[in-house]
Amino acid sequence: DQQVKQNSPSLSVQEGRISILNCDYTNSMFDYFLWYKKYPAEGPTFLISISSIKDKNEDGRFTVFLNKSAKHLSLHIVPSQPGDSAVYFCAATPLANAGGTSYGKLTFGQGTILTVHP
Amino acid sequence: ETGVTQTPRHLVMGMTNKKSLKCEQHLGHNAMYWYKQSAKKPLELMFVYSLEERVENNSVPSRFSPECPNSSHLFLHLHTLQPEDSALYLCASSQDWGGYGYTFGSGTRLTVV
Numbered sequence: 001d002q003q004v005k006q007n008s009p010s011l012s013v014q015e016g017r018i019s020i021l022n023c024d025y026t027n028s029m030f031d032y033f034l035w036y037k038k039y040p041a042e043g044p045t046f047l048i049s050i051s052s053i054k055d056k057n058e059d060g061r062f063t064v065f066l067n068k069s070a071k072h073l074s075l076h077i078v079p080s081q082p083g084d085s086a087v088y089f090c091a092a093t094p095l096a097n098a099g100g101t102s103y104g105k106l107t108f109g110q111g112t113i114l115t116v117h118p
Numbered sequence: 119e120t121g122v123t124q125t126p127r128h129l130v131m132g133m134t135n136k137k138s139l140k141c142e143q144h145l146g147h148n149a150m151y152w153y154k155q156s157a158k159k160p161l162e163l164m165f166v167y168s169l170e171e172r173v174e175n176n177s178v179p180s181r182f183s184p185e186c187p188n189s190s191h192l193f194l195h196l197h198t199l200q201p202e203d204s205a206l207y208l209c210a211s212s213q214d215w216g217g218y219g220y221t222f223g224s225g226t227r228l229t230v231v
Contacts, residue, residue: 046219103149103168103217108161
């Protein structure tokens with residue numbers, strides 16, 4: 001049973017426009033969510049995160065929105081740039097993992113390939 | 119060298135071979151992870167080591183054997199693998215639960231022939 005799902009395998013966007021990547025989760029224990037970006041031949045790199053106590057977190061061109069009732073989060077990139085072309089993974093973890101535990105347990109989605117055309 | 123380093127970057131092995139993947143982190147993190155990434159599938163957590171002790175083993179077949187000799191090094195020993203084990207194997211580290219994200223290595227692309 002896949003607890004974190006990214007239902008769009010790929011997304012193609014024109015440079016300068018908005019990219020919206022979506023992620024759904026089923027485990028109501030998940031309380032902290034992260035997005036990672038992965039270029040070919042490199043490992044995933046952390047992009048942005050959001051806690052369940054918020055519904056929005058912004059960092060420059062990247063904004064993550066969380067809808068807890070719908071168990072849905074999205075990553076908005078605006079304006080999109082060709083260098084943003086990569087695979088984007090969302091990940092989730094129970095907030096109970098925080099507060100002194102010595103390791104994490106992220107559950108990842110299968111990724112969405114974003115292509116930004118010049 | 120900084121970050122998380124994985125060697126080798128590519129590995130081709132026969133089903134009867136024994137090989138090892140190596141991961142090294144220079145970040146002072148106290149948790150290390152092995153993930154498997156197969157095509158069009160989510161990253162699958164295989165093993166977690168916290169403070170050099172294995173704390174998670176996600177039903178991984180015994181042909182995969184992890185080892186964590188110290189807080190900076192993590193190995194994945196491979197023997198009698200199957201072609202379906204071909205995948206990208208990613209190592210990651212974090213400080214505690216990794217609330218600000220894990221640091222991943224570049225991975226080892228494994229092909230079993």
